Amino acid sequence: MASIKGSADVVIVGGGVIGLTIARALALRGVRDVCLVERGGLGTEASFAAAGMLLPQVEADAQDEFFDLACKSRDLYPAFAAALREETGIDVELDTTGTLYLALTEHDQEEIERRYEWQTRAGLPVERLSAAEARELEPCITESTRGALRFPKDIQVENRRLLSALANSVKKLGVTIATQTSVDSLILEGNRVQGVQTSRGRVSCPTTVIAAGSWSSFIKSSPQSPIPTIEPVRGQMVCLEAKPRLTHHVIYSPRGYIVPRQDGRLLAGSTSEHAGFAKCVTAGGISTILRNALEISPAISDLPVVDTWAGLRPRAADGLPVLGPCGEIDGLFYATGHYRNGILLAPLTGELISEAIVSSQR
Numbered sequence: 001m002a003s004i005k006g007s008a009d010v011v012i013v014g015g016g017v018i019g020l021t022i023a024r025a026l027a028l029r030g031v032r033d034v035c036l037v038e039r040g041g042l043g044t045e046a047s048f049a050a051a052g053m054l055l056p057q058v059e060a061d062a063q064d065e066f067f068d069l070a071c072k073s074r075d076l077y078p079a080f081a082a083a084l085r086e087e088t089g090i091d092v093e094l095d096t097t098g099t100l101y102l103a104l105t106e107h108d109q110e111e112i113e114r115r116y117e118w119q120t121r122a123g124l125p126v127e128r129l130s131a132a133e134a135r136e137l138e139p140c141i142t143e144s145t146r147g148a149l150r151f152p153k154d155i156q157v158e159n160r161r162l163l164s165a166l167a168n169s170v171k172k173l174g175v176t177i178a179t180q181t182s183v184d185s186l187i188l189e190g191n192r193v194q195g196v197q198t199s200r201g202r203v204s205c206p207t208t209v210i211a212a213g214s215w216s217s218f219i220k221s222s223p224q225s226p227i228p229t230i231e232p233v234r235g236q237m238v239c240l241e242a243k244p245r246l247t248h249h250v251i252y253s254p255r256g257y258i259v260p261r262q263d264g265r266l267l268a269g270s271t272s273e274h275a276g277f278a279k280c281v282t283a284g285g286i287s288t289i290l291r292n293a294l295e296i297s298p299a300i301s302d303l304p305v306v307d308t309w310a311g312l313r314p315r316a317a318d319g320l321p322v323l324g325p326c327g328e329i330d331g332l333f334y335a336t337g338h339y340r341n342g343i344l345l346a347p348l349t350g351e352l353i354s355e356a357i358v359s360s361q362r
């Protein structure tokens, strides 16, 4: 294999949704020589496996800094999707129908009641529906529904189309892309980044971004400041075919979810498993997902299963994303640990990291 281009202004390690979004944001801010290094193919890991839900409100128990970031990123999506369409012609199928959160047990009912209370107090858009109202909106949901919340601003994107649009956009913007190439270590001089050592040779660069998802901590840095530990949390998915469409909303319960795509696929998810890097689909995983999906909608019972897959969510010790300058090593930035929310947080991550890099170079 030919050796890699020897220098760049910024090297981004990892070509998932996070690395691609940062590469695009840097190029749009006028950084000329951006090089994205990806071990396999672009957008083939967690970002490909995801369900594409953009649901900060559905899952939030309180208004904290993370919640504010997540809402901010969600609200960037309409402009982000429109810009990608303009640049690439690819429609990322941002579906703004909204999300229904069902209460199916007494415990679920208490939980949605708490969520409704704090979110209405905070002035957030959320509607409380009776069981009859919820079933009128989405007749496929179970007759055992006790009530529901509708989150009109919690929406979904077709994440695989998003990855194609981002890959297309960064190529058009002149980002150098090295696929089938892994970054093994950082090249440091004192406490400064001088470059990266890859499987195809060295790239000199004053700035490096670690966006390598679940594999981030394998990249060798200095013994004094190793890259923060990121662990993989496996999520499995089942894809059904629903033609005509069974539902228009994303439908969520405390145990599972179903996500309708425009082409008739209906995704059901997911699991959260600490199973190392074994990215396999298991009998137990699929059975749990289907049980939870059937609890939401017994109507899925006759639908054909057309695909299954698994991906590894990158999780830091506290479950929060690791974002921004490393601090101890000049020129090193982190954009990893997005865990369950990397698709949601991508546009804001792109903005924050590109802004931090450009202002550090001023």
Ligand SMILES: Cc1cc2nc3c(=O)[nH]c(=O)nc-3n(C[C@H](O)[C@H](O)[C@H](O)COP(=O)(O)OP(=O)(O)OC[C@H]3O[C@@H](n4cnc5c(N)ncnc54)[C@H](O)[C@@H]3O)c2cc1C
Binding pocket: 013, 014, 015, 016, 017, 018, 019, 037, 038, 039, 040, 041, 042, 043, 044, 045, 046, 047, 048, 049, 050, 051, 052, 053, 054, 181, 182, 183, 184, 211, 212, 213, 214, 215, 216, 219, 234, 235, 236, 237, 269, 270, 310, 311, 312, 313, 314, 335, 336, 337, 338, 339, 340, 341, 342, 343, 344, 345
């Ligand atoms: C089943 C499932 C459902 C999910 N659903 C949602 C959802 O609905 N909404 C949401 O917001 N999020 C969801 N997520 C989470 C989301 O997928 C992740 O948070 C997000 O994809 C992380 O993006 P990333 O770019 O950091 O990681 P990845 O997409 O894993 O990309 C990291 C890339 O780095 C590359 N890499 C690793 N090491 C190296 C190296 N040394 N050199 C070069 N390249 C390297 C890898 O090959 C990979 O391509 C889900 C995840 C799963 C698994």
